[in-house]
Amino acid sequence: MLGLTSWGLIILLLVILAAVVALVVLRGWNRLGGRGPLALAGRIGVMAGVQLVIVSLLLTAVNQYYLFYGSWSDLLGAAGGKSQVLEKPPANPNAAAASQVTVTSAAQLGPGKGHTPAKDGLVQHLDIQGVRTGLKSEAYVYLPPQYFQKKTAAKRFPVVLFIAGYPAADRLTWIDKGHVPEEAFLQMSAHKAQPMIYVMMRPTIENGWDTECADVPGGPQVETFFSQDVPDAVTSTYKNRVARDRRGWGLAGYSTGGYCATKLAMLHPDRFSAASSMAGHFHALLDTTTRDLYGKSKAVRNSNNLIWRLKNLPQPPVSILVASALSGEKTYPSAKSFMAAARPPLVVAKWMLPSGGHNFKAFRKYIPPTITWLSDHLQGE
Amino acid sequence: MEPSNLTFIGLICLVAAALGIGALWVWPRLAGSGLKRLGARVLVLGASQIALTLAITLLVNRWFVFYNTWDDLFGPVRANAKVQTVQPSRGKEDTLSKLVKRTATTLGPHRQNRPADPKVDGRVDKLQITGATTGLTTEAYAYLPAQYFQPQNKGKRLPVVLAISGGAGASDDKLAWIKQARLPEEAAKLNAANKTQPVIYVMLRSVKGLTQVSAPPAGTGPTTNGPTAAGPTANGAAAGPTTGPTTQSTSRPKDGVKPPASAGSHPAACLNVPGKGYGQALDFYAQDVPLALSDLYRLPYDHKGWGVLGFGSSGQCAARLAMTDSARFGTAATINGVFDLSAEVPPGLAANDIPGQPHQADPFGGSPQFRQEQDLFWRLDHMPPPPVWMLVTAGSGGRQVQQADRFASLAKAPLHVEKTLPSVTGDTLAAWHGQIPQIVSWLSFRLQGE
Numbered sequence: 001m002l003g004l005t006s007w008g009l010i011i012l013l014l015v016i017l018a019a020v021v022a023l024v025v026l027r028g029w030n031r032l033g034g035r036g037p038l039a040l041a042g043r044i045g046v047m048a049g050v051q052l053v054i055v056s057l058l059l060t061a062v063n064q065y066y067l068f069y070g071s072w073s074d075l076l077g078a079a080g081g082k083s084q085v086l087e088k089p090p091a092n093p094n095a096a097a098a099s100q101v102t103v104t105s106a107a108q109l110g111p112g113k114g115h116t117p118a119k120d121g122l123v124q125h126l127d128i129q130g131v132r133t134g135l136k137s138e139a140y141v142y143l144p145p146q147y148f149q150k151k152t153a154a155k156r157f158p159v160v161l162f163i164a165g166y167p168a169a170d171r172l173t174w175i176d177k178g179h180v181p182e183e184a185f186l187q188m189s190a191h192k193a194q195p196m197i198y199v200m201m202r203p204t205i206e207n208g209w210d211t212e213c214a215d216v217p218g219g220p221q222v223e224t225f226f227s228q229d230v231p232d233a234v235t236s237t238y239k240n241r242v243a244r245d246r247r248g249w250g251l252a253g254y255s256t257g258g259y260c261a262t263k264l265a266m267l268h269p270d271r272f273s274a275a276s277s278m279a280g281h282f283h284a285l286l287d288t289t290t291r292d293l294y295g296k297s298k299a300v301r302n303s304n305n306l307i308w309r310l311k312n313l314p315q316p317p318v319s320i321l322v323a324s325a326l327s328g329e330k331t332y333p334s335a336k337s338f339m340a341a342a343r344p345p346l347v348v349a350k351w352m353l354p355s356g357g358h359n360f361k362a363f364r365k366y367i368p369p370t371i372t373w374l375s376d377h378l379q380g381e
Numbered sequence: 382m383e384p385s386n387l388t389f390i391g392l393i394c395l396v397a398a399a400l401g402i403g404a405l406w407v408w409p410r411l412a413g414s415g416l417k418r419l420g421a422r423v424l425v426l427g428a429s430q431i432a433l434t435l436a437i438t439l440l441v442n443r444w445f446v447f448y449n450t451w452d453d454l455f456g457p458v459r460a461n462a463k464v465q466t467v468q469p470s471r472g473k474e475d476t477l478s479k480l481v482k483r484t485a486t487t488l489g490p491h492r493q494n495r496p497a498d499p500k501v502d503g504r505v506d507k508l509q510i511t512g513a514t515t516g517l518t519t520e521a522y523a524y525l526p527a528q529y530f531q532p533q534n535k536g537k538r539l540p541v542v543l544a545i546s547g548g549a550g551a552s553d554d555k556l557a558w559i560k561q562a563r564l565p566e567e568a569a570k571l572n573a574a575n576k577t578q579p580v581i582y583v584m585l586r587s588v589k590g591l592t593q594v595s596a597p598p599a600g601t602g603p604t605t606n607g608p609t610a611a612g613p614t615a616n617g618a619a620a621g622p623t624t625g626p627t628t629q630s631t632s633r634p635k636d637g638v639k640p641p642a643s644a645g646s647h648p649a650a651c652l653n654v655p656g657k658g659y660g661q662a663l664d665f666y667a668q669d670v671p672l673a674l675s676d677l678y679r680l681p682y683d684h685k686g687w688g689v690l691g692f693g694s695s696g697q698c699a700a701r702l703a704m705t706d707s708a709r710f711g712t713a714a715t716i717n718g719v720f721d722l723s724a725e726v727p728p729g730l731a732a733n734d735i736p737g738q739p740h741q742a743d744p745f746g747g748s749p750q751f752r753q754e755q756d757l758f759w760r761l762d763h764m765p766p767p768p769v770w771m772l773v774t775a776g777s778g779g780r781q782v783q784q785a786d787r788f789a790s791l792a793k794a795p796l797h798v799e800k801t802l803p804s805v806t807g808d809t810l811a812a813w814h815g816q817i818p819q820i821v822s823w824l825s826f827r828l829q830g831e
Contacts, residue, residue, distance in 0.1 A: 025422045033412030043405050050426070051433050058434070097768040097795040131795060132707055134765040217750035221764075228708035244682035245675065269514060270672045270709070295754075299656025299746025312658035314516040317672075321464065328385065328449025339467045345513070348467040353460055357442075357449045365460040373464055 004072050005064045005169075013057040020050055066177075066360065070169030074207045099233040102127040106140060109175050111185040118148040123181055126237065130229030133221040135205050139230070140174065142181040144188060144195035147241060152195075156241055158248040158378035159234060160371075161226070161264075161272075162200045165255030165363075166210040166289070174200035177360045178254075183367055193375035197242060199234055201226075203256055210289040213260035214304060217295035226260065227268040246273045247379045252370050254278040254363040255331075258323075259285075262306055262338075265318045266346075274377040276321040278366035279358055281331040282306040282338040307337050315346035321373045322348060323366035325356035349373065383450045390439045397432035404429040481673040482509040488559055489524060490569040499530040503569055505559065508583075508677075512669030515661040517591040517648065520555050521670075524565035525678070526572055526579035538681045540828035541581040542688040542712075543670060543702075546590075547695030552810040558584035561810035562692075567817045577825035580688075583674060587695045588648040588662045650725045651698030652755060655746040666698070667706040685829040688712035690820070692810055697725050700757055700771065700788070704796075707767035712827045714772040714820055716813055717781045717805075720788050722756040758791060766796035770827045773798055774816065776805040799823070 002009040024046055032042040062068075069075040103124055107114025110123035126139040146152040162180060164173050174180045180198055187193035203213055205220055215223040231249065235242055243249060249272045251261035258280015265275035284304035286293065294300040302308045320342075324335045335350075342348040351369045356362030382389040404425045411422050448454045489505035491497045497504075503526040511518040528534050544564060546557040558564040564582055571577040643659035654660035671687070674680055681687060689710045691699025696718015703713035726744055745752035753759050773788055775781035785800050792798035803816055 021423075021426065025419060025426065029408070029422055030412040033409040035409065040405065043408050047401060047404065047429065047433075050430055051437075054430060054434050055437060058438070130765075131768050132765060215754075217748060217754045224705075228706070232708055246672075267514075268668070270668045270675075295746070295748030295750035297655065297746035297748035297751055299654075300748055300751050302656040303653075303746075313661070314512070314514060317513045322467070325449070328446050328453065330446050342468050344468065349464050350467050351462055351464050353462060355449045355453060356460075357447045357453050358445065359447045359453070361448075361453055361456075361458065364458050368459065369462070369464060 004060075004069060004075060005067060007064075010057065010060055010064065013053065013060060017050070017053045017057060020053060024050070067170035067173070068167065070167075070207070074167065074169055076208070096131060098236055099131045099229045100129040101233045101237045103237060109140065109172070110142060110181045117143070117145065119145055121145045121147070121181065121185060123175070126233070128230060128233045130225045130233070132229050133225045135220055135222065135225045135229070137201060137205060137225070137230075138171065139234075140172070140200045141234075141237075142184060142198040142200070143238075144184070144197065146195040147197070156243050156248065156381040158194070158196045158243050158250065158375075158380050159231075160196055160198055160250045160252060160374050160378070161230065161234075161261075162198060163213070163226070163251065163253035163257035163260045164200075164202045165253070165257050166212075167204045167207075168202040168257075169204075171202065173202070178364060178367055180367060180371075184371055187368060187371050187375070192372050194378075194380065196375060196378065196380075197234075197238065199230070201230070203253070203260055208289070209291060210256060210285070210287075212256060212285055212290055212293055212304070213263060214293045216293050217297075217300065219293075223264065223267065227264055227271055231271060243379065243381055246271055248381065249273065250374045250378050251275040252278065252374060253280060254366065255280060255358065256285075258331075259306070262320055263304070265320065266306060266309060266316045269316045269318050272318065274319040274321075274374055276323060276366075276370040276374060277335070278323045278363055278370060279325070279329055279331055279356075281334045283308075283334055307334070307341055310338065310341035310343075310346070315343050317345040319347040319349070319377050321351060321370065323351040323370060325353040325362060327355040328357045329353075329362070330358055384439060384454070385443050385446065385449050387443075390436075390443055393432070393439055394436045397429070397436035400429040400432045480511050480513050480669075481677050483507070483677060486522070488522065488556070488565075490566045499525070499527065501527055503527045503529070503565070505565060508673075510670060510673045511594060512661075512665045513672055514668050515665045516594050516659065517662065517665045517669070518594050519586060519591045519665075521586075522556070522559060522584045523674075523678070524559075524568065524582040524584065526569065526581065528572075528579040529581065529679075538679050538686065538831040539579050539581050540686045540688065540825075540830045541583060541674065541678075541680050542690050542824055542828070543666060543710075544582050544584045544690040544692075545587060545666065545695040545698055546585070546692050546810060547587045547698070548693035548808055548810070550809070552693060552808070553587050553589060553695075555586055555590065557586075557692075557810050558582070562814050562817050564817060564821070568821050571818060571821055571825070577822055578828070578830065580821070580825055580828060581678065581680070583670070585666070585670070587698070588651050591648055591662055591665060593643045593646045593648075593659045650744060651695065651701060652725065652744055654744045655748075655751065660744070663698075663701065663705070667702055667709060671709055681829070681831045683829070683831065684708055684711035686711075686831055688714070688824050688828050690714045690716070690824065691718060692716045692813070693718065693808055694724070696720075697757065700773075701725075703769045703771060704757060704760060704767050707769050710769070712770045712824060714774065714824055716774045716816070716820065717776055717808055718773070719781060719784050720757045721784065722752070722758075725755075758787065761788070761791035761793075761796075766793045768795040769797070771796065771798045772820065772823050773800045774820065775800075775802055776807070776813075777802060778806075 032039050106123045106125040112120030114122045121144045124141045129136045162174055205222055211222045213222045215221045251265055251272055253261040258277035261275040262277045265272040284301045322335050324332050411418050484507045486505050486507050489503050491502045506523045508521045510521055544558050546553045572579050648660045648662035651662050653663045687710050689699045689702045696715035697720050699713050699715050703710045773785045775785040789798045789800040
């Protein structure tokens with residue numbers, strides 16, 4: 001079967017379109033040229049049919065570019081599914097006492113293709129299996145040039161965890177579309193940002209399920225994965241080279257990833273001190289792609305609603321950057337209520353586009369200010 | 382004419398409709414053969430289809446707001462804007478130090494007839510810790526061993542244990558660990574005899590000893606979410622957890638702001654109660670206390686340097702902390718604990734004991750799934766085991782022994798449970814005083830300083 005994102009599918013649709021048009025123009029036209037209602041219905045049917053093929057072609061092309069859905073099963077999965085998939089873990093007497101990480105090179109994805117790490121920095125690919133949650137995910141890590149330089153060999157760098165939007169079927173979304181390593185390199189070269197370690201991830205733990213970085217009652221513990229397993233994995237992979245306390249750990253994300261970043265910082269101020277939400281929402285989503293994340297409980301859902309938290313719980317001692325657009329950004333009203341409810345010691349700053357939709361073009365504009373703002377708020381050692 | 386402009390979309394829709402209907406109407410006239418007619422057909426079909434596609438695309442774009450302006454679609458990938466402050470900053474994150482007040486005491490172990498010297502005797506500090514994220518406050522005592530003060534250890538970070546008392550009466554007094562269990566004294570003795578490494582003990586009370594401070598959570602106006610509802614915050618800067626418990630009763634009414642109804646209440650269980658602005662006791666121990674202590678003392682960064690010890694009714698609390706926050710606590714010990722969820726939350730118990738209020742909804746937000754996930758036995762049976770070393774101690778006979786057996790039998794690597802059943806009878810810390818050296822030695826053996 002042709003893949004949802006394959007060129008084959010696009011070519012197939014193009015061929016169908018050409019065939020249908022040729023058939024209509026060359027042969028069918030005369031037959032449907034009559035005056036009766038049957039002929040009229042036929043003409044309407046042909047017009048609608050051609051339009052359907054065009055729309056399918058457009059959707060496929062747009063999806064191939066943005067990779068909303070990576071495969072047919074992703075597409076079907078998005079239509080809904082069970083929210084409890086927790087299986088009894090198999091007994092493993094040799095279970096490791098730490099999250100498992102496999103590091104592979106992805107140098108070609110970084111600035112200068114990683115030929116000279118001490119000059120360009122280096123991109124690596126990590127496969128992470130969380131010891132506490134059993135969840136598996138991958139990360140692309142950009143290590144700054146200073147990581148490889150002799151004079152900074154003893155330095156511990158701040159770490160920023162970038163979480164993409166849902167579903168981000170494009171595993172390289174932060175690199176292909178966000179250009180994070182290039183942008184980080186650029187800001188660093190211009191002395192607008194300090195060297196930091198960028199850990200780029202996706203929020204999607206299971207295909208077709210938008211878990212909103214929640215510890216799902218009876219389901220995957222995604223919040224625990226990002227707040228405990230991932231920092232542990234990063235710390236153990238880059239031994240003695242990453243910041244050890246909260247002042248050196250930050251988060252960022254766009255759309256759902258923005259919600260994740262803010263939530264993780266607010267709920268785990270002992271681990272993270274700053275987060276940037278790029279076009280993120282602040283309330284707790286509940287729809288067919290999230291399935292039930294809150295154990296069917298309004299109370300549990302409230303605890304995941306960041307605006308509700310600001311109004312009902314003490315303000316957490318973290319800094320948040322709200323990057324959004326005044327017009328055209330559907331999450332802006334949510335961001336506005338969040339900002340209105342913020343009080344010290346929570347510190348909120350904003351970076352506003354006059355206009356920008358919920359698309360990667362706008363998200364990309366939020367990335368440079370996110371990098372410089374995080375750099376201003378984080379400390380290496 | 383921006384792509385999200387309704388007039389523009391309407392216009393395109395009208396054009397599309399006109400072209401579509403036009404195509405249907407003109408159709409019969411273009412029938413027949415000849416290149417000219419063929420060309421006209423292609424033109425009519427193409428124009429109407431393009432118009433229809435454009436109309437549909439614009440409508441979808443308007444619905445999902447992908448591109449709001451043409452500039453969003455075709456403009457540059459960079460934008461110039463400035464970071465603006467939303468609310469006044471109070472010096473970034475360094476307000477944390479106000480969350481804990483420290484006073485040195487003479488409660489520590491000391492030699493007779495000699496002035497106390499921290500470099501020789503260690504020191505016991507009295508702390509008032511106010512939770513940054515929970516709004517809970519408590520008095521605590523920290524025992525810092527002599528090595529903490531010795532200049533040769535300046536760069537060292539000694540391991541730290543949160544010791545949480547439990548049970549009834551003197552066993553859960555704020556001085557229970559010092560007066561009943563004589564924890565600092567025993568730790569100092571073993572340390573002096575080189576049988577253990579120096580470890581910092583922060584001695585806390587059970588959830589009954591935590592008090593909800595009355596500073597209302599900040600917000601834009603009256604909230605209607607249950608008993609925490611507070612009036613409009615007249616002075617936003619004064620809100621939040623940094624308002625100490627001493628200023629609450631005097632300054633609040635003057636602002637015309639009623640303290641939240643939960644003020645002065647105590648959490649009923651060592652849990653985070655969902656959907657409530659109070660009763661986040663688990664987060665107090667897991668987040669707030671480590672956050673406050675790390676700001677005050679030189680403490681380890683890694684979870685291998687952090688332990689938690691729970692006595693009696695707080696045994697389950699210590700186990701829960703290690704199981705849910707193993708990135709913070711790598712080592713745990715429980716004394717005479719009961720791990721059944723029903724022991725933490727007896728049936729009918731409310732989320733908080735708010736005076737003058739009827740019992741609140743159940744502490745699990747009415748969710749059976751959420752409730753199940755708080756059950757430690759269920760977690761052991763259904764979830765990946767956390768990477769924790771745990772010592773489970775129970776006295777001879779009784780329910781605690783069965784519970785210890787069950788807990789140990791369900792544990793799988795990387796959770797390692799060691800069980801000891803000494804012949805201790807009685808459920809007071811004083812009765813368990815004799816076991817403190819063994820427990821302190823075990824903790825010292827497992828913990829790693831930096």
